[in-house]
Amino acid sequence: MHQNEDIGFLVKIITECIDKxxxxxLKQFDLTLSQGRILQYLRERIGEKTSQKDIENYFDVTHPTVIGILNRLERKGFIRSEFDSADKRVKNIYLIPEKEISVYYAMGDFKKIVDQKLSQGLTDVQMKELQSLLKMILNNLQD
Incomplete structure (x- = not known):
């Protein structure tokens, strides 16, 4: 099997294209995809306490990685962080709504664009089959 036919290689190239x-x-907001994803995650959790640990667990990334992303988002004015009043070891993260709302809509627009590009030329049946196969692959990797 040639490298360009290898499933793992194809998934990697697709992921890199989407990231690019x-x-x-997101360049218009001076954000990266990782930062945008965290803002979107926080947006979905409005009204709930969200700690750094919650973000680490959800995205399955290390503590230093999350700290770096959150520090950059805080410097850019998208979030604020506070130590939890009940447990000073826990740092909670909060969105600054005035700044993140435009990013939220831009991320939604971007998702639609990507979904259109990914599904271009595929029938509804093929899309459902692709989703099923990708879920199966993900389950295989998580076992």
């Missing part, structure tokens, strides 16, 4: 498109799309 997203970073270009």
């Amino acid at each position: 498109m997203a970073n270009q799309h």
Whole structure:
């Protein structure tokens, strides 16, 4: 099997293409895809306490990685962080709504663009089959 036919290689190239498109799309906000994803995650959890640990667990990334991303988001004015009043070891993260709302809509627009590009030329049946196969692959990797 040639490298360009290898499933893992194809998934990697697809992911890199999506990341590149997203970073270009988010450049207008001086954000990366990783930062945009965290803002979107926080947006979905409005009204709930969200700690750094919650973010680490959800995205399955290390503590230093999350700290770096959150520090950059805080410097850019998208979030604020506070130590939890009940447990000073826990740092909670909060969105600054005035700044993140435009990013939220831009991320939604970007998702639609990517979904259109990914599904271009595929029938509804093929899309459902692709989703099923990708879920199966993910389950295989998580076992």
